Each structure stands twice: as structure tokens, then as C-alpha cells.
Amino acid sequence: MTGYRKLGVKTAHRKAILRTLVTDLFKYGRIQTTDCRAKEARREAEKMITLAKRNDLHARRQAMAYIKDETVVVKLFEEIAPKYDERHGGYTRILKLGPRKGDVAEAVFLELV
Numbered sequence: 001m002t003g004y005r006k007l008g009v010k011t012a013h014r015k016a017i018l019r020t021l022v023t024d025l026f027k028y029g030r031i032q033t034t035d036c037r038a039k040e041a042r043r044e045a046e047k048m049i050t051l052a053k054r055n056d057l058h059a060r061r062q063a064m065a066y067i068k069d070e071t072v073v074v075k076l077f078e079e080i081a082p083k084y085d086e087r088h089g090g091y092t093r094i095l096k097l098g099p100r101k102g103d104v105a106e107a108v109f110l111e112l113v
Contacts, residue, residue: 004043005036018044019066021110025092026072026080030111032097038110042092045110049091052081080112087113 007014021041024031026048033041048066051059055077063073084091090113097107 005040007036007040019068022048023067023069023072025110025112026067026076027069030109032107032109034100035094035096035106035108038094038108041110042094045092046089048076049081049084050089052076053084055081 007017009017017037018041021031021033021037022044025041025045031041044066048063051063060073060077063076064070067073067076093111093113095109095111097109099105100107
């Protein structure tokens, strides 16, 4: 058993999908995606917020290596992370929307709490 979902794509594609989902989550605060992708993106987003709560240069560089959009990293460290100072995990929530019209995949909202 693997420690992650493969999402039906090759490794590089999966990593790119997750990086894009996490970046958009921090940029917009809420994204719509499938259930499996949301659960995997949630894992990475929680790690990024925990990293941003450290608020040092090394943490910022680690976040830049994953997110790639400098404005989103600045927003993560200056706006998002300070909101969760008292919270230990559980920074995101998944709201189920029901089956998607085209392929009947389980659609969800992934949002910051």
C-alpha cells in the first residue's frame, strides 16, 4: 500500500497537479476539484501552512520551492499563516457537492477554514 493516491497519472504530472491545486487554494481561498485530488492537495496545503507558521528564511525558501508563485508565498506567510497561530492542524475543510455532470466524479470544494 502506498502512502498517497496516484490519481491515474505519472509522477511528474501528479506533482504538478498538486502544486497547482495548492497554489490556487492559497490564491483564491477555495477551489473546486474532485474528492481524491482534494484529499491529496489538503495534505500538501497543511504542510505548507505549518511551514509558514515557522516564519523564517529557510521555511520561506522551502515554500518557494513548492509553490513557485512569489505573490502567493508572500500572502501565505503574511496573511494566511498568522490566522492559524493558535490552531494545530486542520486548516482546511472539504465540502462535498455531489457528482460532477460530465463524468460523475465526486466534486468537492476545498477551502481554508
